[in-house]
Amino acid sequence: MTGNIKNLAVLGSTGSIGVSTLAVAKELRGVRIFGLSGHAKLERLMEQVKEHSPQVAVCTSQSTPTSEGPSRIGEFGSDWNGRILWGSEGLVELATAPEVDIVVAAIVGQAGLESTLAATQAGKRVALANKEALVIAGDLVTKAAKDSGAELVPIDSEHSAIWQAAASGRREEIRRVILTASGGPFRNFDQQQLAAVTVSQALAHPIWDMGPKITVDSATMLNKTLEMIEAKWLFGLSPEQIEVVIHPQSIVHSMVEFVDGSVMAQLSPPDMKLPIQYALTYPARMPGPAPKMNWDSLFRLEFIPPNPLQRAALALGRQVCEVGGTSGAVLNAANEVAVQAFMDGKLSFLEIVPSCREILEQHQTIPNPTYEQLLAADCWARQEMNQWILA
Ligand code: NAD
């Protein structure tokens, strides 16, 4: 750290969370963009480099500067004198660079695991959006944080809410946490309507504007399933301590119930800038660009128990929380492949959850897996899901 200025590495800066992070950082005193990374949207990465002049930019879609990209990388601008790094090696180099204080882990899916784990092992503050890293390897990541002294702080709005609400009591005084779920665009659809869901319908979330994978996950409810597992690892909860309630307005971002029955909630308009900012400024709170609540007009907040279809998706989260081992890696990988297949028109919306369940059931869980065993389980689940789709 240089004085009071904190150096940020934003991994996945070209995505939805990455872009919001840069918007927050621009308005905050005391943070500087040290490094950025982008995968497919090179144009956006180049614009970000021009705007934020980081010391390092990582292009992850190629591992060497020999293929098509480099000439375009030249367009970063002649007056930029930072370094360009490549591939997953470059990403790990940025995530562990001694100059970096805070790593914003905002890559989507298993692709974010290696760099999230590396940042944690290097003892950084890891502002975690990449929930999949905890779903796959929660045990390894949380153990690494303990060993290195890394601070694992949530960006996911529900977990940020729990983190903030939990500050009202002691850890051992928490009875349970209640994760809120918007219910996605198909909250009121029946089985027949769900069977006919199209990709564009699934990508039109009623409240949140997010990347495509998490938007589909929100529609299937598997996002909440992954968040149950994320909550287990972040807060050391047992499966029975994690409840889910549908809250269509997405104003209450989650709640903590203490042993005396008191329930603490965190409220704010649905906008990721607030949880991102809190992960950067914690333990301080600062004025920032997140929208504020408007109490001048009438609004209502609803809380609805999940329906049987939603419960079926959530049951997978409970199962993974109970079984542990390689099961999270399997659920995550099966889901990643299923979501891509749905977006490619190869799998129907209603097949996503049952296919994940089937693959999870076929898997022989390995307890206390190594990193390599987790990657092997991920690989196995991807193959199984690809076969399921072809069958
Ligand atoms: P996104 O698709 O908008 O962005 C993903 C980012 O990851 C991009 O920068 C992309 O370049 C990068 N990326 C993609 N594939 C990669 C690969 N193979 N290697 C390296 N980088 C790669 O996704 P998002 O909505 O910003 O979500 C990012 C993470 O944050 C996800 O884990 C998601 O679950 C979580 N999250 C997002 C939101 C939200 O509001 N968007 C809210 C809570 C949690």
Ligand code: MG
């Ligand atoms: Mg969330």
